[in-house]
Amino acid sequence: MSATEHPTEHLAEHLDTHNWTGALRRRALRELPPDRLLPDSQPAYMSSWIYLFGVLTVAALAVVIGTGCVLALKGPQWWHLSSLGHYVNSMHLWSVELFLAFMVIHLWGKFFMAAWRGKRAMTWMTGVVAFLASIGTAFTGYLAQQNLDSQWISTQAKDGLNSVGIGAYFNVMDFGQMLMWHIVLLPAAIGVLTVWHLVLVRRRGIVPPIGAVPPEDENTSEKEDRP
Amino acid sequence: MLTLPPLPARLLAAPIDLNGPGHYLHWGVIQISVANLVVIGLMLIAFVAAILLPFPRKRGRR
Amino acid sequence: MKRGRTREQTPDSHAFPTRPYDLVKEAVIAVIAVTLLTFGLAAVFSSPDEKPVTVATWSQADPADFTATAVTELGGTSATAQYGPPYNTAADGQKLGPLPLQTWAGVKHPIDTANDFVLQPLRQTPEPAAVTAALARWNAASADQQTKWTGAYSDALGKAPNGDPAKVAAGDYGPVPVLTARLLQLGQSGTLDAQLLAEGHYFQTDYTRALLFLADGSYLQDQARTQHLGGDQWGMMNETGNYPGQAWLWLYTFWYQVQPYKSSTNADALVWGTMALLSALLLLLPFIPGLRDIPRLTRVYKLIWRDWYRDHPTPNPGTART
Structure with a gap:
């Protein structure tokens, strides 16, 4: 390679590389080109406040994780002993209430839009699994509080889990096990599911209105909107 | 002698104390706390408002 | 299609x-x-933070309930002793339709309530001579005799004013009153909390035994029911005080309020089966x-x-x- 060659020639050469890495990059670029991953425009039919609840859910998740990380920094006892710790715990609780509220409203909205249409079933399903994983994460959070709530919830919930054989392996009265699930395993699962969900949304685009047909005699620019 | 809690505790004390006996509504088989009812009510209001309120049309669009 | x-x-x-x-x-x-x-x-x-119940607070606040519970642990008639998998083989556990999932999972957290909750804590602490003698008498007795003693003492406690062990009518209870009285002392001093937690190792994060013992009494349940946390109070979605709880569990807790779940001996398995089915439908x-x-x-x-x-x-x- 001489320095005089045009940079795109390097790119072209790289794109032709027949190794695993090159293949993965080509696949990624084909499935999700940068302008689809981070588009600076959106379909004209996205004209409703209901679309905000997806991004609000992600924003609340960010606050949940952020406040959870502060609690993790100081350890599980901190919030019982310090007023600042108790305040961070309050933030963690209220951001979880917001997270689940936003997510459920997002779910209602996507249901009434039948948002699984047009090869978007996997987007719907990753969302549902993320919802169930969030419920599990919140539940293990209640178990990890080390107060009357945790005592009562664990001794009650054990019966349900034991009745279907899960309790033998997932012991809600084992504080250490529940704390690990709450701060490692389930958040990791939610993180993976969220990224997967968002990538699928970007890859397929936002679902068009039911029965909508793209205006054929117009190009896909913003000036189309005038009939 | 009057002893005040340390400053951070006073700054971080909640003005509205939700501890104390809970308020519950009973309606046949249904029992629900006022707090949960408020949360669910706000969610429904947000959902209906999100659908019904007109979304501003941006100038750049036309 | x-x-x-x-x-x-x-x-x-x-x-x-x-x-x-x-x-x-x-x-x-x-x-x-x-x-x-x-x-x-x-x-x-x-945010709420109701203090946890300890064996110490329980046995100080309600020594009668603690003693009655201790007798059922010793006699093998407590909820934990009769539970079945994953704690013991005293029962088959629940079934989901024809599937005995609870039995299949096996006894993964073995608990012998008489030994783990009563006898071992008594042996691990300095023993007054009366307790040493009572332990020896208990160990020498047949299982039948032990059951007779604990059964008789349970009945007598039930009849005593306020369940007060000091007011129990005279009878043949063997060494049981001495053993439970000593356990009450250990409970009230806070020693039992530490003993139930320490399963032979220094560091410990597993509260299974301590929580099961607490849950066998009615003190913890009384505290929880006052806060509307009982299963038949839609408690799963509730929180202490006036805080919102896990409102998203409304459907899960709903099934426990209606038939046929409400009165089924397999209620938990049926509710879990129903929720698994509904989750699959949503998915x-x-x-x-x-x-x-x-x-x-x-x-x-x-x-x-x-x-x-x-x-x-x-x-x-x-x-x-x-």
């Missing part, structure tokens, strides 16, 4: 006209807004004819996309495939 083919397929979203939009700006504003809202809610409402909703048509039939979508339909009259959106 046939019906699906006759319905219009959903077109590619990228074929539609667009307008400029700043996704990153939207996300940044959303994070700032939710952060501020969280700061505000936390500042105004704080697979895009593939289930009928359910996936609800959005098209309810026509809420016409409100959501009213701007689009007004600008682009669509003759029959209701014939499109969902």
Whole structure:
């Protein structure tokens, strides 16, 4: 390679590389080109406040994780002993209430839009699994509080889990096990599911209105909107 | 002698104390706390408002 | 399938006209807004933290309940002693239809309530001579004799004023009153809390034994029911005080309030089976004819996309495939 060659020639050469890495990059670029991953425009039919609840859910998740990380920094006892710790715990609780509220409203909205249409079933399903994983994460959070709530919830919930054989392996009265699930395993699962969900949304685009047909005699620019 | 809690505790004390006996509504088989009812009510209001309120049309669009 | 083919397929979203939009700006504003809202809610409402019940607080506040519970642990008649898997083989456990999932999972956390909750803590602490003698007498007795003693003492405690061990009528209770009286001392001093937790190792994070013992008494339950946390009080979605709880568990806790779940001996397994089925339906909703048509039939979508339909009259959106 001489320095005089045009940079795109390097790119072209790289794109032709027949190794695993090159293949993965080509696949990624084909499935999700940068302008689809981070588009600076959106379909004209996205004209409703209901679309905000997806991004609000992600924003609340960010606050949940952020406040959870502060609690993790100081350890599980901190919030019982310090007023600042108790305040961070309050933030963690209220951001979880917001997270689940936003997510459920997002779910209602996507249901009434039948948002699984047009090869978007996997987007719907990753969302549902993320919802169930969030419920599990919140539940293990209640178990990890080390107060009357945790005592009562664990001794009650054990019966349900034991009745279907899960309790033998997932012991809600084992504080250490529940704390690990709450701060490692389930958040990791939610993180993976969220990224997967968002990538699928970007890859397929936002679902068009039911029965909508793209205006054929117009190009896909913003000036189309005038009939 | 009057002893005040340390400053951070006073700054971080909640003005509205939700501890104390809970308020519950009973309606046949249904029992629900006022707090949960408020949360669910706000969610429904947000959902209906999100659908019904007109979304501003941006100038750049036309 | 046939019906699906006759319905219009959903077109590619990228074929539609667009307008400029700043996704990153939207996300940044959303994070700032939710952060501020969280700061505000936390500042105004704080969060609940009801102190945990300990064996010490329980045995000091309600020594009669503690003693009655200790006798059932020793006699093998407590809820834990009779539980079945994963703690012991005293019962078969619940079944989901024909499936004995609880039995299949096996005894993974073996608990012998007489030994783990009563005898071992007594042996591990300095023994007064009377306790040493009582332990020897208990160990020398047959299982039948032990059951007779604990049964008789349980009955007598039930008849005593306020269940007070000091007011129990005379009878043949063997060494049981001495053993439970000593256990009450250990409980009230806080020693038993530490003993139930320490399962032979120094560091410990597993509260299974301590919590099961607490839950066998009625003191913990009384505290929880006062806070509306009981299973038949829709307790699963409730929180102590006036705080919102896990409202998203409403459907799970709902089943426990209605028949046939409410009075079934397999209630837990049935509720879990029902919720697993409903979760699968939600997960697979895009593939289930009928359910996936609800959005098209309810026509809420016409409100959501009213701007689009007004600008682009669509003759029959209701014939499109969902």
